[in-house]
Structures are given as C-alpha cells and as structure tokens.
Amino acid sequence: MxxxxxxxxxxxxxxxxxxxxxxxxxxxxxxxxxxxxxxxxxxxxxxxxxxRILSAEFHGENVESGATWIHGIEGSPIYAIAKQIGAMSDKSKPWEFMDGLPLATPAIAEGGSIVPPTVVAPMVSYYRHFVSAVQKQSQTEINLADGVEQHKIEELITDCRSLGDYLRKGLDKYLEEAAKKNQSQIPSPSAIIAELGPFSNGERSFGAPNWNLRSLQKAVFSTQYNLERCITAADGLDNVDLEAFGEYREFPGMQLPxxxxxxxxxxxxxxxxxxxxxxxxxxxxxxxxxxxxxxxxxxxxxxxxxxxxxxxxxxxxxxxxxxxxxxxxxxxxxxxxxxxxxxxxxxxxxxxxxxxxxxxxxxVVDKVHMHFSSSVSDVPSIIFVFRKQQNSDCDDDCETGGIPCWMRKTYSMTPIHNNSRIVASWLAGKEAMQMESLSDQDVIRGMLNTLSAFGFNPAKDSDNAEDKMPVIDAVLRSKWATxxxxxxxxxxxxxxxxxxxxxxxxxxxxxxxxxxxxxxxxxxxxxxxxxxxxxxxxxxxxxxxxxxxxxxxxxxxx
Missing domain, CATH: 3.50.50.60 (FAD/NAD(P)-binding domain)
Known part of the structure; x- marks a missing residue:
C-alpha cells in the first residue's frame, strides 16, 4: 500500500x-x-x-559487566556484525576470556586440598552428558552418561518436571551404577582420599579435610549445579522447567567473547x-x-x-x-x-x-571483577568445591568456616586471561542480591576470607601491611537485580x-x-x-x- x-x-x-x-x-x-x-x-x-550490554575498561583491559559471550558463531547476527566491523580482530587491548575458558583451573575442596581428576572428570562428564540429553531429546540424539543406560536417561526425562530434580535423580542413579561396576575399573574410596593431597601455594600447604568419597563426588557435582545457576539465571534449578529447558538452543560453532x-x-x-x-x-x-x-x-x-x-x-x-x-x-x-x-x-x-x-x-546474575595488586605474586584460580551446609538458605548474617553465605554457591574465581591480574567471579540468585547490598570493602573481605578457607591467602603471600598496597586495589561489579x-x-x-x-x-x-x-x-x-x-x-x-x-x-x- x-x-x-x-x-x-x-x-x-x-x-x-x-x-x-x-x-x-x-x-x-x-x-x-x-x-x-x-x-x-x-x-x-x-x-x-x-x-544489559555494558562493556568497560578496567585496569587497561576490556571487561564485560553484562553480556559476555556470543553463544555460537554460525548464524549468529551478533558475530556477523562484530566480524564485519573488525571487533573480533581488534586486539589492541587485552580482553576478558581472550584465552578462552580457563580449562586448567584446579578444583579445590574446602579446607585447601586439590580434588583429584579421578573424581572431577567423571562427575563433570556425567553432568554434561545429562544436560546434553535433555536439550537434544527432541532431536532423538541422547548422549549417554558413563555407566547409565539410554533407556534410564529417557525415563528420567519423562518422570521429572524440573531440571534440578532430573539432575539429582540422575546423580543418584549414576552413583548406584558406578558402585555396581567392577572395582578394578573404579578407584576405591580409600585410594581416592589418599590421592586428595594438599593444595600448595608457594611455601604454604594445607592438609586434606575429612571428606569421604560419596560426599566429595556430590560436592563436585554441586560445582556444576552452581555453574548452571549462572547459565540459567535461576535462583535454584528445582524451579527450571525441564521440558522448556530442552527447547533452548544455541547456534553451532565456537562460543566467543x-x-x-x-x-x-x-x-x-x-x-x-x-x-x-x-x-x-x-x-x-x-x-x-x-x-x-x-x-x-x-x-x-x-x-x-x-x-x-x-x-x-x-x-x-x-x-x-x-x-x-x-x-x-x-x-x-x-x-x-x-x-x-x-x-x-x-x-x-x-x-x-x-x-x-x-x-x-x-x-539475577552478577559479575565481580577484582584487580589484585602487584604485591600478590600469584592471582587465584580456583573452582570452589564447598562442603554442603545444613542450612542452604542465604541469611544476611550467615557465615560458616569464615566463608560468607553469599559466596557458598559461587562456581569459581579465575583470572580473565592467563596473564591478567583481574580476577572474576559470577554470582546468581539470592547470593547475587546479597552481594549487591554490600560495600566494596565487604565484598573484598568476603572474597579474601573465602580464598583463605580454600588454602589461598594472598595477604600473607604479599607480606601485606595496613600501610602498604592492598591485596585487591579495585573492584568493578554489576548490580542488575536492583x-x-x-x-x-x-x-x-x-x-x-x-x-x-x-x-x-x-x-x-x-x-x-x-x-x-x-x-x-x-x-x-x-x-x-x-x-x-x-x-x-x-x-x-x-x-x-x-x-x-x-x-x-x-x-x-x-
């Protein structure tokens, strides 16, 4: 017309x-x-x-307080524009995740011990296989988790309504199946705990906490749960609809910043x-x-x-x-x-x-960027394996083992790239909301207390005194919830x-x-x-x- x-x-x-x-x-x-x-x-x-796209320059590096990833480059209109304008090849400044995901980050158990790969690898593999099974079910491409048969995965998808319930029941089934396997293929609990050595940082080392194999396996599984909270933005996965979660799609190809x-x-x-x-x-x-x-x-x-x-x-x-x-x-x-x-x-x-x-x-998902001063020899890079707390609710004054409650569902604290002194953590749900209510100094204090509980004390490492350079000299954080x-x-x-x-x-x-x-x-x-x-x-x-x-x-x- x-x-x-x-x-x-x-x-x-x-x-x-x-x-x-x-x-x-x-x-x-x-x-x-x-x-x-x-x-x-x-x-x-x-x-x-x-x-909700908010890029910033922080200590001379490009960081993102909002959207961070292109979720698959094949067919993505965002990638097409970024490539066309040269933003993908403009490397004049260091940028967040320029080395990709920090795949070599060690999983550390609360108390300061490295969790051996013989525990971490199977649990992470299980988790990823089961999530993949849900998101590919409509295409009849179900990836099998080690030790769990396909029809049992299909039964779980049919019987469960929430993502949390599905993953929890899947974990129980996985551990049940693993226990039935030939013991020659599964390390014994005593061998695993013996392998759980202290995390050494410089001249400091910390003894292994009193973990048993089952609690350690479940705690490693919980690290992936904590990561998924940041991916979905849900406060808890028990409130994520399993069927709708299976409809979610990403573009094929690499995920890039x-x-x-x-x-x-x-x-x-x-x-x-x-x-x-x-x-x-x-x-x-x-x-x-x-x-x-x-x-x-x-x-x-x-x-x-x-x-x-x-x-x-x-x-x-x-x-x-x-x-x-x-x-x-x-x-x-x-x-x-x-x-x-x-x-x-x-x-x-x-x-x-x-x-x-x-x-x-x-x-709600928030990011906290912290710049560790030059007085710290090695910036932290940790996947947090927390002990399960009796009270999982995040109360304002809750703190156990020196760790503030708002940190207890944090997946990791890692440098934004291999040579960076900027370290990032992601928080979701109630924990993110509580973090938003704190001052910068309270956030720094909570982060450092958490690191100390995991065997990393940068204040001692830097021989820091009150009249010297602070351990963390700058903080940049998002506050999307409020x-x-x-x-x-x-x-x-x-x-x-x-x-x-x-x-x-x-x-x-x-x-x-x-x-x-x-x-x-x-x-x-x-x-x-x-x-x-x-x-x-x-x-x-x-x-x-x-x-x-x-x-x-x-x-x-x-």
Missing amino acids: SIATKPRIAIVGAGMAGLSAANRLIEACRTSDGSTPFDLVVVEASNRAGG IPRGFSSVVNELVSKLPEGSIMFNARVERIEWCCDGSKPVLLKGPDIEADHVILTVSLGVLKSCIKGCKKNDVDSGKDEADGLSFGGFQPPLPSRKVDAISRLGFG HPLFWGSYSYVPLGSSGEDIELLAEPLPYPEDQNKKPFQILFAGEATDRNYYSTTHAAFLSGVREANRLLKHYNLP
Whole structure:
C-alpha cells in the first residue's frame, strides 16, 4: 500500500532489541535521498545505549559487566556484525576470556586440598552428558552418561518436571551404577582420599579435610549445579522447567567473547541510525493505548504519540508494573528507586498477557571483577568445591568456616586471561542480591576470607601491611537485580510456565479479535520473547527484527 502520511513508530529501549528493530526499519526502506516512509524515534530512559550490554575498561583491559559471550558463531547476527566491523580482530587491548575458558583451573575442596581428576572428570562428564540429553531429546540424539543406560536417561526425562530434580535423580542413579561396576575399573574410596593431597601455594600447604568419597563426588557435582545457576539465571534449578529447558538452543560453532567489547556492536547499530533518532534520559512513565487500535498510543513522560510502539523493556520491568508480581526471583518487594520505575499500561494489559508475564521467570546474575595488586605474586584460580551446609538458605548474617553465605554457591574465581591480574567471579540468585547490598570493602573481605578457607591467602603471600598496597586495589561489579531499568539479568522458564508463555508475551496488542482500525499498537520484543534463544543477545536482536518485519509486512514494504 502507499503511505500518504508517515506513520510514527516509537521504540521503547535502546538495547539490542530496540536497536535491531530500528535498524531493520531504516535499512528496509531508506530511499536514495536518505528519507524513510516512517517517522521513527527510539526512547531510552538512561544516558546510554546497550541495556544489559555494558562493556568497560578496567585496569587497561576490556571487561564485560553484562553480556559476555556470543553463544555460537554460525548464524549468529551478533558475530556477523562484530566480524564485519573488525571487533573480533581488534586486539589492541587485552580482553576478558581472550584465552578462552580457563580449562586448567584446579578444583579445590574446602579446607585447601586439590580434588583429584579421578573424581572431577567423571562427575563433570556425567553432568554434561545429562544436560546434553535433555536439550537434544527432541532431536532423538541422547548422549549417554558413563555407566547409565539410554533407556534410564529417557525415563528420567519423562518422570521429572524440573531440571534440578532430573539432575539429582540422575546423580543418584549414576552413583548406584558406578558402585555396581567392577572395582578394578573404579578407584576405591580409600585410594581416592589418599590421592586428595594438599593444595600448595608457594611455601604454604594445607592438609586434606575429612571428606569421604560419596560426599566429595556430590560436592563436585554441586560445582556444576552452581555453574548452571549462572547459565540459567535461576535462583535454584528445582524451579527450571525441564521440558522448556530442552527447547533452548544455541547456534553451532565456537562460543566467543568480543575482543573490542560487546558495546562495539551496540555502537555500530547506533551509528547507522539517523542523527537524533534516540532520545536519551527519556523515561516512559506510562503507556496509554486503545484496545481497538482506533486512537494513537501515548507514551507519558516524553509525551510522544505513535501509531505503533515496539516495547523492548526487560521482563523484570514488565513484572514490576503488575500488582503482586515479583520483579525477579529474589525480589524483596521493595522498590529502592520507585521514582525510576515504569508505571505500566492504561488500560491494563489483557489477562492472558499479564498471566504469561507473571509465570515466566526473570533471574539475577552478577559479575565481580577484582584487580589484585602487584604485591600478590600469584592471582587465584580456583573452582570452589564447598562442603554442603545444613542450612542452604542465604541469611544476611550467615557465615560458616569464615566463608560468607553469599559466596557458598559461587562456581569459581579465575583470572580473565592467563596473564591478567583481574580476577572474576559470577554470582546468581539470592547470593547475587546479597552481594549487591554490600560495600566494596565487604565484598573484598568476603572474597579474601573465602580464598583463605580454600588454602589461598594472598595477604600473607604479599607480606601485606595496613600501610602498604592492598591485596585487591579495585573492584568493578554489576548490580542488575536492583537496577530500576532492568530489575534483573535475563529470563528462564520456571515450573508452572512453558514455552507457550514466551509466545504469549511476544503477541502484539490489540489482539486480532479486538482490532478495529489500526492493529499492532504495542509490539513486544526482547530476549524474553524468543522461545528457543531466550536469555541471549542474539534473541534480543532477532526479536527486534521480528517485530520490525511485522510492521513492514503490515505496510507492504520489503
């Protein structure tokens, strides 16, 4: 159809979804004189583009406080852009994970002993095989865990509802099967414990704690559980729906960081938009829309009228405007910065949209980067094998063995590359939330106390005194759970929800049965609206393109 008057399209949010939608609309129909058939504006509440992509320079190195990985390079639009602009080959500064994942990191048991490979390797292999089995079941490609037959894995997938229950029962079955094997193929418990030698760091060594084989195996398994919490963003895997977890997909190929930083992709997308397209520091207080589409949408705050709004705010922000709905897994129910919160919709969203938003999960994952001063000879590199605590809940004042409770589900503390003095740890769920509430000094103290409990005391190693250089001289950490423009990190599908809720979230408003004159008043994009790629930057990118294409099709444009 021809367009006599330019329709106005407002995109709320200048993160990956909003920028990809804007670029798709501009590039699809830009004429030779640079004009477009749309009046387009991107409304961003903060003073920067990127959303949950937040690159930074920290002690001369490129680090990421938000998105870190391209999850598979074959077919990834993020990788394609990064490669095209030279961001993958720009190695002018050291960058996070430039050496890949730290595969040689030792697993250390609480107390300071190295866990032997004869324990670590089978347990990690078991875990990865079982996770792979779930995510490939729809393709009938089930990878077998050592010692557990295929039909038993299939039974577990059928019988269990949550990822946590599936992995826990799988572990029990694995240990049961291992115990039945010929003892000549399985090291005896006494041999394993004898092999559990002290972790030596310089001139210090620490004796083996009182572990038995079964508790050590389960503790090593728990390291993978702790890692999975950071991958899924769920506070606990018992709340991750197993069937929906099996629908999640990644692109084939390597998983890579971006040497120049993830923000380089954001900057490229911003540079392609007409000057002045993005309104920064423009907070939308409320969206007023018309159920039958007969009147324009009004964005209260910047007071913009639009024919169509592509809404790309986080799932946490959508949850924040629904009465009685927690913004994320660990929401305390208190708005710490209520003045910056999104006020919601007028009229309210339809019930099926509200229900989908309420059921879907929005988790918290934070990163802590620490710079170890030159007074420390060797920076720590540890996978934490914690003892199981009787009370698994994280209380504010909980501390056992010198380790703060908020550290007890941390997977590792490792340098961001082989020659770096910057060490990173990832925290998820309640532990991440508690970390956010602490001062930098309390975080440093908790990290150093944890290292000491694992046989690594950099303060002594550096001969540090109060009037000398500190062991950790700088900290950079994210606080996504309490950030009022996000209220968390990324989405997952919990028990009680399903992939269908993701599709319900992605449905435009008004619904077809309610449309009168102008459909698609509000279109929904963002990582939480992609059924197979949710939680990733490429999900956000693809969702923005999807909604832009929906409008282009509506106007019969290419």
